[in-house]
Amino acid sequence: MATKPPSVLRQYWSLTKPRIVALIVFTAVIGMFLAVPGLPPLRQALLGTLGIWLGAASASAINQLIDSRIDAKMARTAWRPLVAGTLTPRQALAFALVLAALSTAILWWGVNPLTAVLTFASLIGYAVVYTAILKHATPQNIVIGGIAGAAPPALGWAAVTGQLHPHALLLVLIIFVWTPPHFWALAIFRREDYARALVPMLPVTHGVEYTRWQIVLYTVLLLVVTVLPWATGMSGLFYLGGALVLGLVFLWYAWRLMDPPDEFYAMRVFNYSIVYLLALFAFLLLDHWLAPWLQPAPVVRLLPVG
Numbered sequence: 462m463a464t465k466p467p468s469v470l471r472q473y474w475s476l477t478k479p480r481i482v483a484l485i486v487f488t489a490v491i492g493m494f495l496a497v498p499g500l501p502p503l504r505q506a507l508l509g510t511l512g513i514w515l516g517a518a519s520a521s522a523i524n525q526l527i528d529s530r531i532d533a534k535m536a537r538t539a540w541r542p543l544v545a546g547t548l549t550p551r552q553a554l555a556f557a558l559v560l561a562a563l564s565t566a567i568l569w570w571g572v573n574p575l576t577a578v579l580t581f582a583s584l585i586g587y588a589v590v591y592t593a594i595l596k597h598a599t600p601q602n603i604v605i606g607g608i609a610g611a612a613p614p615a616l617g618w619a620a621v622t623g624q625l626h627p628h629a630l631l632l633v634l635i636i637f638v639w640t641p642p643h644f645w646a647l648a649i650f651r652r653e654d655y656a657r658a659l660v661p662m663l664p665v666t667h668g669v670e671y672t673r674w675q676i677v678l679y680t681v682l683l684l685v686v687t688v689l690p691w692a693t694g695m696s697g698l699f700y701l702g703g704a705l706v707l708g709l710v711f712l713w714y715a716w717r718l719m720d721p722p723d724e725f726y727a728m729r730v731f732n733y734s735i736v737y738l739l740a741l742f743a744f745l746l747l748d749h750w751l752a753p754w755l756q757p758a759p760v761v762r763l764l765p766v767g
């Protein structure tokens with residue numbers, strides 16, 4: 462019996478890289494919650510989430526449109542709708558433009574112009590600067606391009622406060638430093654794909670051994686950077702404990718990758734990177750909510766009467 466082809470709706474859905482965008486939106490939502498005590502204003506939070514999600518989804522669709530020729534050469538991406546021909550480039554472009562316009566309109570009029578501008582800049586940063594230029598120009602492509610993927614917590618923060626606070630930039634810094642170990646672990650496993658598609662990813666240009674060292678170095682840096690929310694007074698000891706445990710496990714994974722038990726081990730490191738970021742941001746939020754209860758009780762001074 463022939464299997465039914467996936468519906469058109471599903472094709473458009475996959476154009477938005479839904480699982481990656483889900484984690485991106487999750488970090489934006491945490492940014493919103495951390496920006497204010499208690500709950501963020503409902504309208505800004507809902508419209509902000511929708512606008513950021515549409516912006517990231519549009520960027521992903523443009524990325525697939527620009528990349529369709531290299532996606533065709535890679536086993537991991539050869540099934541994508543623009544490669545398989547189940548969607549035409551014209552359909553993908555129209556879809557991406559509608560999402561980008563909706564994102565900008567919702568954020569500009571429903572949230573604030575700052576969030577609209579920053580989200581649009583992230584969209585261009587990923588869809589154009591990273592995909593069309595950096596990806597083919599330098600093995601540092603994902604380090605520089607990582608700024609766009611790291612921006613969402615600041616977008617969420619700006620959505621509910623109308624400002625960019627240094628604490629929001631700290632969250633951006635964390636994702637920025639997380640991106641190289643996240644991606645290079647996958648790139649080690651998929652290096653033949655990238656070599657075939659002539660994309661200068663680090664394991665192709667500098668070899669696997671060098672890339673493993675870079676992963677270890679960035680993971681150490683990540684451990685240091687994740688202490689900063691506690692060191693600057695943004696988060697408490699509950700967060701710090703979680704960040705240190707998660708970070709040390711990441712470091713252990715990265716260190717084992719230097720001499721891996723099998724060739725699939727790099728994918729285990731990659732999968733852990735995703736669990737790591739989810740859990741780290743969950744710790745930030747829980748710590749933020751638990752703070753009033755975890756604060757040491759104020760010392761009551763008994764003043765002598767009279």
Ligand code: HEM
Nearest residue numbers: 480481484485488537603606607610611636640644647735
């Ligand atoms: C320049 C920055 C980044 C690069 C180059 C990158 C690269 C990749 C690649 C190549 C994949 C595999 C996708 C697939 O097979 O379809 C992936 C998966 C993933 N990435 Fe990233 N990524 C980046 C940033 C981010 C950011 C900022 C997040 C979220 C905050 C993220 C979350 C994820 C998730 C959740 C997956 C798993 C998707 C799934 O299981 O289907 N990535 N990434």
Ligand SMILES: CC(C)=CCC/C(C)=C/CC/C(C)=C/COP(=O)(O)OP(=O)(O)O
Nearest residue numbers: 481516517520521580583584587609610613
């Ligand atoms: C507006 C906004 C918040 C934008 C966020 C930008 C965004 C969606 C970043 C994700 C980064 C990412 C998935 C890179 C992988 O692209 P790739 O081309 O290297 O991966 P591929 O080979 O799987 O296509």
